[in-house]
Every structure is written in C-alpha cells, then in structure tokens.
Amino acid sequence: MHRRGFLMAGLATALSGSRALAQMKMDSMSGMDSMPGMGSHAGHDMGAMAQAPVTLPEGEGLRQLPLLANEAGRPGLFQARLTAEAATARFVEGQDTPILAYNGTSPGPLIVAYEGDRVEITFANRIAGEQSTVHWHGMPVPADQDGNPMDPVAAGADRVYAFELPEGSAGSYWYHPHPHGRTAEQVYRGLAGAFVVKAKADPIPAAYGDTVLMFTDLRLAADGSMPDNTMTDLMNGRVGDHVLVNGQKNPKLAMARGAKRRLRLYNATNARFLRLAFANAAMTVIGSDGGLLEAPVVAEEILLSPAERVELVVAFDRSGTATLTTLDYDRGWMGPGRPTDAGLTLLTVDVSDAPAEAMPPLPERLRPIAPLGAPTVSRRLVFTETMAMNATGMEMGFLINGKAFDMGRADIVARAGDTELWEIVNQADMDHPFHIHGTQFQVVERERDGKVAKPPYLAWKDTVNVARGETVRLRTRQERPGTRMYHCHILEHEQLGMMGIVDVRA
Numbered sequence: 001m002h003r004r005g006f007l008m009a010g011l012a013t014a015l016s017g018s019r020a021l022a023q024m025k026m027d028s029m030s031g032m033d034s035m036p037g038m039g040s041h042a043g044h045d046m047g048a049m050a051q052a053p054v055t056l057p058e059g060e061g062l063r064q065l066p067l068l069a070n071e072a073g074r075p076g077l078f079q080a081r082l083t084a085e086a087a088t089a090r091f092v093e094g095q096d097t098p099i100l101a102y103n104g105t106s107p108g109p110l111i112v113a114y115e116g117d118r119v120e121i122t123f124a125n126r127i128a129g130e131q132s133t134v135h136w137h138g139m140p141v142p143a144d145q146d147g148n149p150m151d152p153v154a155a156g157a158d159r160v161y162a163f164e165l166p167e168g169s170a171g172s173y174w175y176h177p178h179p180h181g182r183t184a185e186q187v188y189r190g191l192a193g194a195f196v197v198k199a200k201a202d203p204i205p206a207a208y209g210d211t212v213l214m215f216t217d218l219r220l221a222a223d224g225s226m227p228d229n230t231m232t233d234l235m236n237g238r239v240g241d242h243v244l245v246n247g248q249k250n251p252k253l254a255m256a257r258g259a260k261r262r263l264r265l266y267n268a269t270n271a272r273f274l275r276l277a278f279a280n281a282a283m284t285v286i287g288s289d290g291g292l293l294e295a296p297v298v299a300e301e302i303l304l305s306p307a308e309r310v311e312l313v314v315a316f317d318r319s320g321t322a323t324l325t326t327l328d329y330d331r332g333w334m335g336p337g338r339p340t341d342a343g344l345t346l347l348t349v350d351v352s353d354a355p356a357e358a359m360p361p362l363p364e365r366l367r368p369i370a371p372l373g374a375p376t377v378s379r380r381l382v383f384t385e386t387m388a389m390n391a392t393g394m395e396m397g398f399l400i401n402g403k404a405f406d407m408g409r410a411d412i413v414a415r416a417g418d419t420e421l422w423e424i425v426n427q428a429d430m431d432h433p434f435h436i437h438g439t440q441f442q443v444v445e446r447e448r449d450g451k452v453a454k455p456p457y458l459a460w461k462d463t464v465n466v467a468r469g470e471t472v473r474l475r476t477r478q479e480r481p482g483t484r485m486y487h488c489h490i491l492e493h494e495q496l497g498m499m500g501i502v503d504v505r506a
C-alpha cells in the first residue's frame, strides 16, 4: 500500500524531533511535545515504552446507570440540572483516576423522558479553563439547542437547553460534549450519557425490563491516570485497553432460565468498532438509533460502530453462562499496534436452572415506519485521508470533498422539509461512521465493488458506518431551519477535519 508506506516514512521523520510534531496541524496539542514516541500507551506500543495494561476487577454486579431526577413536579415537563466537572473515579482499588463527569458520574446520569414532554436542562460547565456544550445525539431538537461547536458554553457559565420531544420520537439517544477542538478529549475523559425517550404506548412487554448498556473505552496508565492522545490515537481514533459496560469491566447479570430482557446497547467509545455476539442466548433486534423497527429481526451478530445504538430482546433459554463477546472486525488501521478486537467478554450473564415466570411473547409488528419519499436533491460526500510532509511538519487531514472543517463555512445549503439523497463515498483506508445532527435518516443502499445491496430492513438511523471502499446512499430530511453538523463519529477524525455544516433554510 503506497499510502501506508508513505505514512510510516512520514511518521519516522516527524518523530525525530518534537518540533516537527508540535507543528502538526491539530487542534489539541496537549502532551504531544513531551511524548517520546507514538503509541506510548499500554499494549499498543512500538517498543521500549511498553507496559502491561492495568488489571481491572471483573465480575461485579451490573450497575444500573443513576437516573437524572426530574425536578419539574408537573406532568409533561422534564427539568433538571447537568453539571460537567472534574471528578475522581476508582477503576482499580487504591488508585484514583481523574476524570470528567456529568453530575459526578461517568457514564453520566440516564435521562428518561416521554414523547410529548418538554425538556429544560440547565447545563453548568464547571470544567476548568475549557468551553463545552451538550449535544443531544440523534434527537430532533432545534439547531440552536443542539450544542453545536458554534454555541459554546464558557468555563464557569450556565445555559438552558430547551426542546420538545415530538410524538413518534421514542428511541435510544445520548448526550455528549461537542466543543470545537475538544470533543474527543472531553468524551474519552468521561463525558457521555444515555437519553431514552419512551413511547406513551410501548409494544415491548414491560416484563422484559429495559436496561441500558453503555460501552466506553478506557485506557489507564500505571499511575491510574488517563494518558493523553498519541499520534496513533489521532490517526485511528483513540482505542483504549478496557471496554467497559456502564463503567464496569465484564460485569455480571443474573437471569432466570426462560427470561427475556430488553437491552439498549450504546457504543459511546471514541473509536472502537464493536462486532458483538451473545453466546448461549438468542438476540433479536427490535430497534435502531431512532427507535423501534417495524418487526423484530433475529440476529447472530451485530456491528456497532462508534455512536451507533441497537435495541435488543435477548432470550436466556439455557441455564449456565451466557456471554456478550466481541468478534474480529478489520476497520482499517494505520501504523502499528492494531488493538485486539476479538474475544473480549463484555458482559457475563448467569442463567439459573430455576425457570422464570412465563414471559409474554414479543409482538410480530412493532410499529410502522414510513419510507422517506423520492428525494428532490442529490448530494455526494467523498471521504479521504491525507498525510503529507511539508516545510513546517506533517499534516494529517480527514477530509470531506477535499476540505477540512471550517466553522465559518456552510458546505451545504438545504431547505427544511425537503427529502435529500446523500451519497457517502469512502475513498479512505479506514471505515468512517457518518453522523448527521438533528434528524434520523434511512439508509437505502450500499455499494461496494460495483455490487449494490439494499439494507435488510427499514430503520431510523443517525449514524451509519461507511466501510473503506464503500458507498452508502441514504435519504435524509431536516424538518427545521438552522445550522447542522455532519461528521465522522471517530471523534479524533471529526477533530482533524472530517466534519461539515449544512445550513438548513426555511
């Protein structure tokens, strides 16, 4: 591969002096000039700096995410306060890890609201010296309430985010910061939480429960701190050493034989692709990013790229141990240190011999999804990666249509209410999960090596993986005017330029 060869030669040159590194065109340079080499974190190293990953305890009871309390005191309104600030976590006994947290916890508190509710959340940014925002990932909120990088909340400041949750919007959303140049770091340091919008009439039996499993990706140094991003992280996106579920490594869940459980899986990692399978239990997909499918679909495995969600019903029909594990997935990796993808156990379920009480069946129809109509506009977005040495250092670029993100430039002008066809063409060497703010879209086809395939079912999505060499065609519509972002959800790629602005006009 010509490009990879060139890249490594470029890296070797850059690493010969910290001056070259310091001149790389990046938003966040913290820690770079003190780095002796790329990939100095545990497990992914080039040599001398290697150290064994810290061991985390496993097998604790699965923690439920703490609920964000509704302080409104009247129906139809959800009112709360969300504070982002420095906190301390204890991943390893006897060792404090400085993190960023919402209301003191990471993942942040679980927000549960209902279709038809008005939401008013006061956000307090108490991160020392850094601006932040809250982006409501996947939710149909007005553009000026969506935590765009153009609307930062200064350190020490408060602002209210207010929006309504329309009928039909039930789904598995999340919230995370989106400040210019600092999104990747604020997220990997701990800022992300789940936001579940519930339907007033939910077809899924209540006996299945409703459990959020939020995956994050932790890297710990021997002293318990979280190391800064390295060159490898900036190129590939930051992949940690431990995939956590609700902040725990391989927690345990006890189930009775024959029980069914509704699980909402969230990939809240910066850059980890999760190809998942359940051993000794049967998975049925019931929902995607933006809520329920039309009908349940049995699945042997699931690929959850960064920022994607899936809703499952898992049937635990065999006593013994059922495990949620990862399978190998090659999403393209630049440079050395490709992390181990396969064989990680994320969750262990102990299924008892004693049978569960009889469970109601899953309905055959969940809800109708109206296909978005014929598009009136077509657009083509081409992803490329560039690596080049110039007189001042190495430039890395993650580009859309040859351009890096510019906050002052509208890349696309669209009209509210128009259905558009977006063709996302990945000409790069890595997969890039593509996300559009403020709406849910429908994938209509994928093309690779001249072969076109329709998706197996209709679904509302806000993030879709576009594999290297692949073209994904989707139909999308913005209902309201305002400025919306679209970007790769490998957050380091977003930060290095793979983002654009659509100016939606009335």
Ligand SMILES: [Cu+2]
Binding pocket: 398, 431, 432, 433, 488, 489, 490, 493, 494, 498
């Ligand atoms: Cu990307």
